[in-house]
Amino acid sequence: MKKFLSVILVLAISLCGVFALVGCSKNESKNFDMVFITDGGTISDGAYNQSAWNGVKEFAEEENMSCRYYQPNVDDNGNLDADTVGKYIKLAVDGKAKYIVMQGEKMAVAVDKYAPQFGDVNFLLVDAAPHAEGSTTIDGFNNVMTVTFDTLQAGYLAGYTSVAKGYNKVGYLGSVSDKSSASYGAGFVQGVAKAADESGIPVLCDYANYDAEDLDYDYSFTIQPVYQKITISKETTYKVKVKNGLGSGVYADGENVTITADKPAKGKAFDHWEVKSNTEGVKDKKVNISSDKKSTMNLLVGDCDCTIKAVYKDVKTFQIIVAKSADLSLSSLYDTYNVEENSTTLVTAPAAESGMTFDHWECDDKDAVEDVNSPSTNVKVTNKDITIIPVYVKSDVPTFDVTVYGGTGSGSYRSGDHVSVVADPPKDGYMFYKWENVDNQGLSTGIAMTNEYCYTTDFEMIDRYSSIAETMYNNGTQVIFGGGNSQAESIFTATWKMSEQVYAFGYGYDQSSMGNCLTSVVTDYRVAVVNALKDYKGGSYYEGNCSNNCLYVVDMSTQKTYKDKDGNEVEDKNYNEGYANVYKALGDGTIKPNLPADDVRTVVNSKCMTLNYWVK
Incomplete structure (x- = not known):
């Protein structure tokens, strides 16, 4: 009898553990019209999961549909297995979900593998595209719609804002091998040039691809x-x-x-x-x-x-x-x-x-x-x-x-x-x-x-990419942007080592919580999810840009006034006329940033901006 009770208790605990992982909802029903599956993070992460979930909730409320979220387990290294995600996809399908929404590259392989198995369910994949594991070939399915963002426009807004906020020594730290980084970087320098030429004030822009073979910098020490x-x-x-x-x-x-x-x-x-x-x-x-x-x-x-x-x-x-x-x-x-x-x-x-x-x-x-x-x-x-x-x-x-x-x-x-x-x-x-350590630029290694x-x-090897940002700051750069590359946090690391006040410019979501963040250019998952679901079409993609308000810079407003909670017209202290004009021009196509084939210098033609391109 004791053994039987023990088995029952173990089963009960196991079941509680399973259902503790699948999020929460006010609705007691097991069936939901819409399901959002996180990338393993929480829906209160202050970033992509939260923004996408807010979009799902907003659309569901407007369409009088039920929704819930699932939060899969990640392994000890923070990785999310496609088959683990597949279990939650099946759970959503069993719950009669009409839409399954996921975000980020972690979900790309899972969508590629499982979406074809459930042709009657509409999948929305935000800021990623389906592809098989180990492949770079993007696969298209009639029941998958993807959301992309115009990172050229996002970078342009970041570059323009950096100068519009009064800084004349700015920088970009990116990756030569990453398409997203190249797009953000190209937009950034063109935005800087626009703001510099408008103001007539000389602006110096440092530009470094940290993984370029001809980079004029040595990370060894x-x-x-x-x-x-x-x-x-x-x-x-x-x-x-x-x-x-x-x-x-x-x-x-x-x-x-x-x-x-x-x-x-x-x-x-x-x-x-x-x-x-x-x-x-x-x-x-x-x-x-x-x-x-x-x-x-x-x-x-x-x-x-x-x-x-x-x-x-x-x-x-x-x-x-x-x-x-x-x-x-x-x-x-x-x-x-x-x-x-x-x-x-x-x-x-x-x-x-x-x-x-x-x-x-x-x-x-x-x-x-x-x-x-x-x-x-x-x-x-x-x-x-x-x-x-x-x-x-x-x-x-x-x-x-x-x-x-x-x-x-x-x-x-x-x-x-x-x-x-x-x-x-x-x-x-x-x-x-004692021991002495120094890098090849004569700076502390950290x-x-x-x-x-x-x-x-002994010591623990640190992220050395922050050293190139340190060099920029030591040479007088005031703000550095790193949109679209995996080492962007190195810029924030570098800001804390400076004796003078310097800033990093965030991207993707509001990164002010990281400290020393001037502001951030946001790819708004909430708005993009709502818009894409309203215009859902499997086998297609939706691009978030300035024309549909899926991009914005924190603390920069395009409207002179806004209405407060009492309906009163209030002056918006964040309004910037130049920013508003640029945002409108990007939205209607008057300004069309260019993406160079390889060298960002080919897209810059400015009277007031000097581009310092870090090559040997």
């Missing part, structure tokens, strides 16, 4: 240890000599130093540490180490100079061979570890080359490697040599090169990677002082070391 003469130190210092290991140097009294034994030779294994005081009258036991049995331990510096020696014992050993390939030629070897039989050793893959990233380990003995997907993993050796091969692939996100002069740790790393660096031992008469005053330390 260097790290190096700084040593100082012992005589300069005002603290009491002691000399530490490590034999058969790392950690030699001169250190301040009370400093905690990590000491690591060298890797054992063939037929040897680390056994213990021997310590000896090198200061007359101070006994050896004053050498304060945390363990004499661990190959990596800590020394608390004080009382005496000392020598610390790693001692090895004779044992039967086998090799862990880290190689580029299975041929095991000398040129293919990365590293070797001599280890005792039936032991486990931590092995770390060499740092990736530029543009690459570690993917997995290959090993004939599948049970030997604890985690084949981790660059640092335990490898178990029983009674034979083991060869493991680290496999690298082209990184799908930016990588940044780090060169360590006077130490180890050089490599190519992605944002979020853990990087360890170790300084070379100092020359006689010198002691390690990395935060765990302890910059320790000869062995």
